[in-house]
Amino acid sequence: MPESLQHPxxxxxxxxxxxxxxxxxxxxxxxxxxxxxxxxxxxxxxxxDGPFVEPDLWRGGIGRKLVEEAAQFAQALEARELFASANSRSEPFYAKCGFKHAGRVDTAHGPIAVMSRSLA
Ligand SMILES: CC(C)(COP(=O)(O)OP(=O)(O)OC[C@H]1O[C@@H](n2cnc3c(N)ncnc32)[C@H](O)[C@@H]1OP(=O)(O)O)[C@@H](O)C(=O)NCCC(=O)NCCS
Structure with a gap:
């Protein structure tokens, strides 16, 4: 079961x-x-926040499309950088979507990675 689904x-x-x-x-x-x-x-x-994709549709490119749309929205808002909180399963996904490690934060479910992508 996906990590995030074990922690509703x-x-x-x-x-x-x-x-x-x-x-x-x-x-x-x-x-x-x-x-x-x-x-x-x-x-x-x-x-x-997210993205979240229906599990039946994972690895079909929807997550990447959501990230690209999010990056475009953020750019339209004149944001210079997009930050994501990544659990251990989503870290490789974010890396594939152009995010780099930017630190760690403690959460109720343990430490998670903060990743960021420049929008400049
Ligand atoms: C993470 C999540 C959004 C990915 O969505 P998706 O539609 O499967 O992602 P895509 O198909 O667009 O994948 C984009 C790339 O990341 C890779 N990827 C996706 N999930 C991956 C994983 N768990 N491990 C390694 N690589 C992964 C894909 O293979 C693809 O690489 P490619 O371009 O070389 O083929 C989805 O698994 C999900 O909803 N997970 C549960 C919620 C979650 O963890 N969200 C993240 C925020 S905490």
Whole structure:
């Protein structure tokens, strides 16, 4: 079972993030198949929450599409950098999407990597 699905709380997006951000939804045959949220920060960067893709559709390119859309949204908001919190399973995914390691933070589920991608 995917790590984040073992911790359902990790899949919850705070309502204020959704309200303050830009939600990107990817549809597959008319049904929601994945989503990501871009949350602008005060320091001129932006965070990406997610992406989350329906497990049946993993490795089909939807996650990368969501990241590219998120990067475009963040650039349109004049963010210079996009930050992601990556668990051990999603680190290689973010690396494939052009993110580099930028530190670690402690969470209720243990330390996770912070990764960032320049939008300059
Ligand atoms: C992480 C996640 C969003 C990836 O979505 P996806 O649609 O499977 O990703 P893509 O198919 O677009 O993959 C893009 C690249 O990353 C690679 N990749 C994806 N998941 C990977 C994994 N777990 N390990 C290694 N590489 C991975 C793909 O092989 C692909 O590489 P390629 O371009 O060389 O072929 C999806 O697995 C998911 O929703 N996981 C649960 C939630 C989660 O962990 N979200 C991340 C934030 S914590």
């Amino acid at each position: 709380a990790a899949l919850e997006l705070p309502a204020d993030h959704i309200a303050a951000g830009l939600v990107i939804v990817f549809e597959h045959w008319g049904a929601p198949a994945g989503f990501a949220v871009v949350v602008p920060r005060d320091d001129g960067a932006a965070d990406i």
